Amino acid sequence: MKTYIKNMWKDLVDNKEVIIVLSIVWVVLFEQFSIPTFLVGLLMAVLVVLFTDRFLLKGNYEHSYMIGLGTLTKYGLRLLLEILVAGIDVIPNIITGKADVQIISCETKLTDELLIDILANSITLTPGTVTVEKKGSKLRVLALNAPGEDEDPRAVIPLKLEGILLRYEEKIEGKA
Structure with missing residues (x-):
């Protein structure tokens, strides 16, 4: 269990730029900047990254998609x-x-x-x-x-x- 959580944390740290960009996109799409909107966007970005890493990509987005x-x-x-x-x-x-x-x-x-x-x-x-x-x-x-x-x-x-x-x-x- 500790290894799983450690790997999950490593995925989040490796993909921090993607999480930030996805959070900003969330706020832009909701057309309002508030703490709750940003926190929900951050949560959704984390879930998207974890889901994608678990079932789709298996790695860092920048290495997979090559765009910094x-x-x-x-x-x-x-x-x-x-x-x-x-x-x-x-x-x-x-x-x-x-x-x-x-x-x-x-x-x-x-x-x-x-x-x-x-x-x-x-x-x-x-x-x-x-x-x-x-x-x-x-x-x-x-x-x-x-x-x-x-x-x-x-x-x-x-x-x-x-x-x-x-x-x-x-x-x-x-x-x-």
């Missing part, structure tokens, strides 16, 4: 900026009816499947683009006002987001 808290924060802030800029850029095209929709094939420089999935989902979150297919590092993107034939098809990818993920991928590969 710093990279996740940097990526999230950059994604919000990309969404705002793309939204402002797309609005005049939609209002004037000058939107030309095409499916563009492009390839990301990422090699890790999880990071490619994150990038593909980020493309879909960015106004004016939707990832319609992913095969390895090849993406097919439905794009509003897509780049022309003489332009780089990778222009539909938010390149600064890809850059953050590339740096993280290189850092992880350097440790392996």
